[in-house]
Amino acid sequence: MRLKLLVASAAAAVVMSTAPALADLVFPSLSYRTGPYAPNGIPFADGYADYFTLINERDGGIEGQKITLLECETGYNTEKGVECYESTKGQGALLYQPLSTGITYQLIPKATADGIPVHSMGYGRTSAANGKVFPWIFNYPGTYWDAASIIVKHILDEEGGDLNGKKIALVYHNSAYGKEPIRTLEELAAKHGYELSLYPVDHPGQEQKATWLQIRRDQPNYVLMWGWGVMNQVAIQEAANIRYPMDHFIGVWWSASENDVLPAGDGADGYKAIAFHGVGSDFPLFDDIQKYVIDAGKAAGDGSHLGEVLYNRGVYAAMLAVEAARTAMKLHDTTDITPAMMRDGMEALVLDNARMAELGIPDFGPEINVTCSNHGGPGLGAISQWDASSKTWSLVTDFMGADREVVDPLIMEDSAAYAQEAGIEPVACGS
Amino acid sequence: MNPEFLYFIETVLNGLMAGVMYSLVALGFALIFKASGIFNFAQGVMALFAALTLVGLQTGQVPFAHLINAIFGTQIHHFGWELPAIIAIVGTLGVMVAFAYLFEGLVLKHLVNQEPIILFMATIGLAYFLEGFGDLMWGANIKAMDVGIPSGGSFWWEDVTRTWAPEDSGYFGMYIDKLDVVAAIVALVLVSALVAFSQYTKFGRALRAVADDHQAALSVGISLRTIWVVVWSIAGFVALVAGIMWGAKSGVQFSLSLIALKALPVLILGGFTSIPGAIVGGLIIGVGEKLAELYIGPLVGGAIENWFAYVVALVFLLFRPQGLFGERIIERV
């Protein structure tokens, strides 16, 4: 049996070594086009791939260096994610976008040891925003704790600045991801005097009648949601069923795609969610994608997702990666960058409105200025709202900042706890 | 009436409705187990597959579009028609019957007389296969199920119940989902039809004979294989109904296959072999878990529904190891 095993592994080794040698810039895409979360994974993966294709087709690569995208299917499963990481890291991978909470936590120590940067854009471990403890991990432009704080800020604006005696409920996926905002919301509750009630929903979340009966009875003034997968659709449907005012129902950015609101039909009209990037396809960049990628038959998917929230997020993630690579090239004065240089580029990334306009996405996201100690970026977000009749999202506020005096101490506390547990000596950041 | 008491009734009522939804899935399990002794884990995936097929036919999706496009470099996605719901349902039924026929011929036939656990595993293999096949055929995107079932809270019931509480209590009426009411009616019709089918038709009698004793049934000239095809077709039909109901709640997507896990406690509670058991078990589980979530949940932090259902079932089993309505297990050495 051992022999058989050896033959198998030898065969695998042979297969591995026959993979083409790659001199290009390698960006792995750990996508999930299958499994329970596929409806969310497909548009993101398409957007991520299409932007890189666009750079290759239109510009001939980043500063003349072609990009190779290595797509690997994880199915949102941690073990498959490990396999994907191990199989791609040897091929010169510059940056990982792990796309799942589990895989991100997995890769934080591993990628740090291997010296490959990880960009968990708006997910993963929030306290990785502390670049001193997590030098290789980036989660700009915003974290879950920023999101929670921004949502509360939006509610404050709606309520005229006073939340005393108001009731806010959090409906959350009962997992690492869903539990993220609780601490922040509790701190904010102490500060603003609202009453927080928690409604965990177990995976997968197809049956939430009990939760929504409770919400219907308690009549909270606002309901926040940290949901994922089928839980989102059911929650929005149930909220519509109990005729909860949808504009008082605010989701995090992973509960904010077309997939989540469409099955509920007209009932979802007015549902709000936080976003860290623009919505719709009304940007010059998307015309280019249409022209150079989709019409040229080079799209990663069927091209039907263009302009969807998660497609835009994929494009945005790829754009940030390309800009970081560009920064790294300038910084090190070479077009042949290594993962370590990529990390420097990400840490020195500055993205202002002028640059975004240049890229064809004016005001698509907040201005970003990453520093050595702050990997969480500006922590800005805007509130978007769903219009069921025209089937579009639109931003209803400007990009707002989080309550830093609440969020920052929490990040410090959690990252310090991690540093102690894992025995990490925080790096000095010069300043 | 005291609003607290009305809340209690509301919870029980909604629990019953949720229970009916579980029963719809459990029915398919019970049917197949009764007729062939197979614990069909693929029932959930069959519901998903049926729902996918229904929506696909209805919206005129091209099956295997992605595969075809990848191989031939074409860009086809839709036939460009929209079928009325009823025709799509009939078409889906045809697909499910064909599936039953194929499965019997390719798999079941070869697994006659195997141990139950082997058959169980074969159905999990089938579940894997169908999972990939369904995605490959219709794509992994989430689809809205629209066959014209009303959904949303019932105003009428809210208004009626509001008057039950004192004026000044601020009670705003009871909530009941129209979709659930429809599901309950459908389940009632379905069970009546199944009972009528098994009591009054020739096939039904043959089916009961097979359930009683395979060999005796064979010896009087009943074709076991035909019966199996019929039973799996009926289970496919039940899966379609469950798929429609659950799909209307959450959209048609992969997670639909996980409803099987909701049906398992129902099944052991009611007894694997009993159709009334599936219904009664569903009702008990539905009410039990909703009450637990509402009254015990807050004490321990909520989200206890999932395991609570299993614990309820477990407690019942300790007293009746064959489930409430299951056939008594008689063991001889």
Next chain:
Amino acid sequence: MLYREAGDFKTSYAADLQTFPIKLERYLFWAAMAVAFLVVPFFITDYVEKSLLVPLLVWAMIALGLNILTGYCGQVSLGTGGFMAVGAFACYKFMTAFPDLNIIFCILLSGLVTAGVGVLFGLPSLRIKGFYLAVATLAAQFFLVWFFNKFAWFYNYSASGQISAPERTIFGIAVTGPNAAPWATYLTCLTLVFVFAWVAKNLTRGRVGRSWMAMRDMDIAAEIMGVSPFRAKLSAFAVSSFYIGMGGAMFFSIYLGAAEVTEAFNIDKSFTALFIVIIGGLGSILGSFLGAAFIILFPVGLKILMVNQLGWPTDLAAHFQIMIVGGLIIFFLIVEPHGLAQLWRLAKEKLRLWPFPY
């Protein structure tokens, strides 16, 4: 002819009772072990370690545990994922509470803790049988996952409930954490699995194993013969959970390094374990390894073939992969319901006679 017993005389009771009674088989086994222990560590790469060999060994350990319960004692369990979670969280607590405790002891202690929990959840088996028991063990699965998700003490009050394995060493060589060398983790897993597979093999040949098998074949008959169902079933649950707990601890600390209970130990794990055991062969130690090899290595191989070699789109490949695995499971069950181990046994029978027909 390739394979024969003629001339292989036993001259003592010890020789008659040894694990591998046939000489050639014995040589083959030791040769394979020599390769596994002495050759593989020098050639192992990160990829082979993390994607193939370590998961294979970890799953083999878990399958050994489940095989004792399901294959030898006949109690079908779908609570494996929950028991793995017990092992993983116990290991995490031991690792963080006693930083100086050797990781091997952490893993063994996690096994013991899991054995205790296993006995507790095994109690219903005294009354419930067959599929009713299988579904009842799902209660353990869901309850344990909820439990570890709920009580923050188990994950040291971290904000999200994720646990991460800190670096621990054996003889000064890191075996957990990101800096562990592939050969170190591989050898640690291999040694543990080797020792406990050997223990399991002998356990099943002895009095306890016989009482389990009597229970499996006909529990009432066994009881009449004086085998106590209480002791037989609960000891099977205890030993099985011990193995699964160790497997879970290795799964978390050595293989993954970080885990979240709702994701890493969900119901799919229970099914995977059951698959391994059934595909490999119920009631066979070798089967646990063969099954793990099939379920863990085969999909990776398929993926490499379809994506890296043939260049198919990853999603099509993933769909085909799951279809092929599902189809093959059915195929194997049809061709050989007693699993890969039985195929191996048949192959040996054939080889004994080859090239003669009789």
